[in-house]
Amino acid sequence: MNTNSSWFPLILVAFASFIITLDSTFMNVSISQLVVDLNTQVSVVQRIICFYTLTTASLMLVSSKLQDIIGKRTIFLIGAGIYGLGALIAALSQNALMLFIGWSLLEGIGGAFMTPAVVSIISGTYSGEKRTFALAISSAIVGIAAAIGPLFGGVVTTFLSWRYGFVFELLIIVFIFVFHNQIKTFPTTASKSDFDVVGGILAISGLVTFVYGILTLQHNQMNSAILMVVGCLILICFALFETRCKKQDKIPLLDMSLLKDRNLKAGMLIRLITNLSIGGSLFAVSIFLQSVLKLGAFSTGLTLLPLTVVMMVFSILAPRLVTKLNVKSVMSIGFIITIIGVILLRNQFELTTGFMDLVPGLIVYGAGLGLVISLGVGIALKNIDKEKENTASGLITTGQTLGTSMGTAIIGCLLIMGAVGGMHDAIDTYAPDQISDAEFHDNVHVYFEKLGHVNTTQLKHENTLKEKIVNTVVQDAMKLVMEVTAVILFIGLLLTLTLKDEKINRKNKKSMSR
Known part of the structure; x- marks a missing residue:
């Protein structure tokens, strides 16, 4: 079988990318249920979630090198086996330790082995425009999995059990092993002594x-x-x-000369920035929907669905647009669109915000993200020799994982900073004579404890002093998040302008998608 004419290898590795990314988002909405089922504490569950990302990120470069020694397909399947065992243990967990071993350690190791291999297998299987399209779809799958994670987690937790999330992942791993022969074998380029x-x-x-x-x-x-x-x-x-x-x-382990390649260096940073943007903004919007608007996990996922659908559509369209423009131009346009989407969202977060208030911004934001994330990997690997693609893919996926980790952490801090600023502005505006600046700074933690127990649903139409203060806090916090996200995306736009790419003409339409 000519694998270059079949999309089955892409389907298999894209499924792997999907569950690896899904794993980092879908359990966030199930924390309270995990605490009950495993008789543990919220802080313990949060550490388990964090260690999954930690394990995955830390092993990316090592697993990339192991591809040269063991082989791309072999390391991918070893990773899939470890991941499947972890999913089984996580699904059967009776306590926090079992969940940690299954999810944080085994699934983290398996994800680290599979992720760089996904890019390497696609690059080695397809060529020309098919390679550009395959990398675009694989990249889009990562963003979509991150976006629908809360919806998926909400569905399985609400109607079944969080355990079924891991069962679903295990079924995907079984599917991969059933059809693993569809992935071609690649020759090794190094020996064990070279590690x-x-x-x-x-x-x-x-x-x-x-x-x-x-x-x-x-x-x-x-x-x-x-x-x-x-x-x-x-x-x-x-x-x-x-x-x-x-x-x-x-x-x-890492040929540092690779970082001299302008496209790889910029592409790795662009990957980091886009994942930071997606992870951070989705985290902030999800917090707003669940904590302020009091939506459930399922409703939160439905609210984010326009972004997911549009992102998928534009990810598929991006390789087609490349035949009219070049990759650099399409990605630049994508970044500009994402910035516009963030600006549209900036002023839409209030106690009275409805679904239709967020839809325009989410659609524009998703369209831009689709154009950016789908083409970033292909252009980053454009000038990399075949024998160095494994290591280069490790750099790119390391940037991707770091971006996801940084997104939720940084945006979480920005939410707190924005909320503090909003509280100060609200008191200055609505109660300037009741609380002095010194009293505010001395008691800010008390105000936030009280704020956390405010029933925002009852406040929505009361037009009271408390409603005005809470509304200002919410507005300022989300504005700050969106403003910083716009700045981060602007940096991504500047990095895109440094990429080297051919101008399109009829003779080199195919060569540009190498």
């Missing part, structure tokens, strides 16, 4: 420390900053060690 053990230890320890610092950002900013700085220092040592290995004619 850089010291580089692997430095990469894992540096990424673990850095990512853990990100994930603790909302709880202790000082410790978080220290961890991120230490993580960066370890990663600098890793980079210096890898450079020395290359000079000594040894095979490094």
Whole structure:
């Protein structure tokens, strides 16, 4: 069978991308039920969720190198097996420890093994316009899984049990193994003796420390900053060690010369920025819908559905647009559209906000995201030699995972900062003589404890002082989130302008989608 003419390999690896990303979002709406079912605490469940991302991010570079030693398909299937075992243990969990082993450790390791292999398998299986389309669909699947995660989690938790979420993932893994022969075998390019053990230890320890610092950002900013700085220092040592290995004619875990490629470097950062934007903004909007508007997990997912559908449609259209323009132009237009979408959403968050108030902004935002995320991987790998694609895909997926981790942590801090500013503005506007600045700063934590127990549903049409204060807090918090998101997306636009891409003409229409 000519795999380049079949879409079945794409379907298999896209399913893997889908469940890996779904895993990082769908359980957020099930925390309270997990606490009851496993007889544990909210803080324990939150740590379990965080460690899934931590495990996945820290092993990306190592798993990318293992593709060269073991083979792309083999490492993908090993990852799928570990992931499936983890899903089974998680579904049968009787306590928090079982869930941690199944979900955070085994599924995290399996996800780390599969994710870079997805990009490598697609790049090795397809060529030309098919490669561009396949990478676009795979990238879009990641964004869609993140967007529908709350809806999926809400459905299984409300109507069945959170355990069925892991059962669903296990069924996908079984499907992958049943048809795994559809994925072609790729030759190995290195031996076991070529594995850089010291580089692997430095990469894992540096990424673990850095990512853990990100994930603790909302709880202790000082410790978080220290961890991120230490993580960066370890990663600098890793980079210096890898450079020395290359000079000594040894095979490094990461060929640092890859970062000299403008497209790969910009593409990795663009991937990080887009996932930060998606993860952070969806987290903030979901918090607003559930905490302020008091929507359930299922209704929250339905509210975000316009963004998901439009993102999918424009992800499919993006490769077609590339035949009229070039990748750089389409991605630039995508970033501009996303910024417009964020601006449309900026002033739509109040106690009286309805579904139709959010739809225009969500649709525009989703359209822009679809154009950006679908083409980012292809252009990043454009100038990378075949033998280095495995390592390059590891860099891209590491950026993707870091972006997702950073999104929820950073946006969570921005929500708190915006809420503090909103509380101060509200008191200055509506109760300037009742509370002084000194009293506000001394008692701000008390105000937020009280705010957390306000029934916003009853306040919506009361037009009372309390309603005005709460409304101002909500508005300012969400405005700050959307403004920072717009700035982050603008940085993504600037990075896109640095990409190298051919101008389109009739003779090179196909060459540009290499």
